[in-house]
Every structure is written in C-alpha cells, then in structure tokens.
Amino acid sequence: MxxxxxxxxxxxxxxxxxxxxxxxxxxxxxxxxxxxxxxxGAGKSTLFRLLAGSEYPNRGNILTDLNLSWPVALATGIHPQMTGRENTRFIGKINGVEDLDEYENRVKEFAELGQKYDLPVKNYSSGMKPRLAFACSIAIDFDVYLIDEVTSVGDARFRRKARAALFERSENANVIMVSHEMDEIRQFCDSTIVLDKGALTFYNDLETGIEAYQAL
Structure with a gap:
C-alpha cells in the first residue's frame, strides 16, 4: 500500500x-x-523523489508499509567524497543488509568499475556514478523498485545488463517506472498512472493508459 x-x-x-x-x-x-x-514538467520526477523520501511535500503525508528503493538509475544517495566501496557499505548499512561483504562483492561485480571502485566517486565519469547507484539498488531486496529512465544507465551493453537484472527482480517484486520509451514501459509494466495538471489517473489496462498519455 x-x-x-x-x-x-x-x-x-x-x-x-x-x-x-x-x-x-x-x-x-x-x-x-x-x-x-x-x-x-508534469511532475514525474518530483513524484519519484517524494515516494523515495529524498524530498518532502510542503504539506501532507505519504503512507506505506512497503520497502521502496530510491529512484534507480539516478545517483541519489551516492556521496562524491566517498569511494565506491565506502558508498556501497554505507548504503547497505542504512538499508539493513545483513551480509555487507557479500553485498559489496555483488555490487562491485555488477557495476564493473574495476580498480576505480576504490576511488572517490567525485573522480568517476558521468556514466560510472549511475552504474554504481544502479548496482547498489538492484542488489537489495526491495518490495518496490522505483525506476527512472533505466535506459540512461551506462553504455548499450550495460543497459542490456541492467534491463535483464531489473526484469529478474520484477518477477518477485514490483516496479514503478518513469520512461519516455513505450517499448520499455511495455516490457516491464502491466498498468499505468498518467500525470496531468496535478492529477493522477490509474489505468489497469496498459494500452489504454498509453493511449491516454499520447492523447495529452
């Protein structure tokens, strides 16, 4: 809920x-x-930040009994002064990961940062930071993964890898996704929420929702 x-x-x-x-x-x-x-400008990214708790409403509350990820594919929560390894262990601790060594190894392998895993994130290229953030998130068992433009993560090969990992996760958890790529929405989603003029409308049928969005 x-x-x-x-x-x-x-x-x-x-x-x-x-x-x-x-x-x-x-x-x-x-x-x-x-x-x-x-x-x-409809508020998709703002909604994501509110759901993730990385931003707060001016008034009102968001209530949930689920464990939600931060927006995957954004580098939210990654500290530039810390190394990739330090960021990984910090993120693992605050998300209640029990075996930090195993988690660290999974993130390092998935992110493919090599020796730069032990360099401060401020030294990373523009593509490396979101790869680390994605790996840190996908390696945690969340109830719901918040996905923001997963196709923007890394190069084409890494994007394929990211999509495969996300698809595997979606078999046992749910995803809430923002994407301008309808093929990607169709791949991962079974329904839609359309934002328009500050209002949200849920469409149980995916294609009906896409049609409503394209008619805006």
Missing amino acids: IKLVNITKYYPSNIGKQFIFKELNFEIPSGHNIGILGSN
Missing part, C-alpha cells in the same frame, strides 16, 4: 509558488508494475 494523503508540493520562484501537486489524495494500487506517464 502506498497512499498520498493531502499532498501539496510547490517550488518557490520569482513569480510565486509553482505548484506541482495541490492537496493530492491517491492510492497507488499494490501488486502492479506501473509505468508513470506524463508530459515534460
């Missing part, structure tokens, strides 16, 4: 508050792999 209760979210600007959501009430259905669809 994930419930958004009276959620108001805005950002200040020179022309006043820019509202993303106003007193939004919505329950995200359980047991679905959901694609989040909406026009640019």
Whole structure:
C-alpha cells in the first residue's frame, strides 16, 4: 500500500509558488508494475523523489508499509567524497543488509568499475556514478523498485545488463517506472498512472493508459 494523503508540493520562484501537486489524495494500487506517464514538467520526477523520501511535500503525508528503493538509475544517495566501496557499505548499512561483504562483492561485480571502485566517486565519469547507484539498488531486496529512465544507465551493453537484472527482480517484486520509451514501459509494466495538471489517473489496462498519455 502506498497512499498520498493531502499532498501539496510547490517550488518557490520569482513569480510565486509553482505548484506541482495541490492537496493530492491517491492510492497507488499494490501488486502492479506501473509505468508513470506524463508530459515534460508534469511532475514525474518530483513524484519519484517524494515516494523515495529524498524530498518532502510542503504539506501532507505519504503512507506505506512497503520497502521502496530510491529512484534507480539516478545517483541519489551516492556521496562524491566517498569511494565506491565506502558508498556501497554505507548504503547497505542504512538499508539493513545483513551480509555487507557479500553485498559489496555483488555490487562491485555488477557495476564493473574495476580498480576505480576504490576511488572517490567525485573522480568517476558521468556514466560510472549511475552504474554504481544502479548496482547498489538492484542488489537489495526491495518490495518496490522505483525506476527512472533505466535506459540512461551506462553504455548499450550495460543497459542490456541492467534491463535483464531489473526484469529478474520484477518477477518477485514490483516496479514503478518513469520512461519516455513505450517499448520499455511495455516490457516491464502491466498498468499505468498518467500525470496531468496535478492529477493522477490509474489505468489497469496498459494500452489504454498509453493511449491516454499520447492523447495529452
């Protein structure tokens, strides 16, 4: 269960508050792999950050009894001054991983950073940091994986690897995904939530949801 209760979210600007959501009430259905669809600026990334707890609403609450990942494919939670190994162990600790050595080995192998795994993340290339973040997340048993543009992670070979790992995870957990690639939405999702003008609409039928999004 994930419930958004009276959620108001805005950002200040020179022309006043820019509202993303106003007193939004919505329950995200359980047991679905959901694609989040909406026009640019509709609030998809903001919604993800709110769900992940990396950003807070101005008013209202998000209630859940599930263990949600941070937005996979974004480098959220990766500290630039720490090495890849140090980041891995820190992330493992705060997410309750019992065997940190095993977790560390799984992340190192998946991220394919080689010796740079022991360098500070600030020295990583633009593609290496999200690879580390993806590996840290996919190696933890979450109830729901929040996926933000998984096709943007690394080179083509690594993206194929990431999609395969995510597909394997989706067999025993659920995913909530943002992607502009409808083929990717169709691969991982069975339903959609369409964001439009601060409102969320759930479509149990995937193709109906995609059609509603494309008609915006």
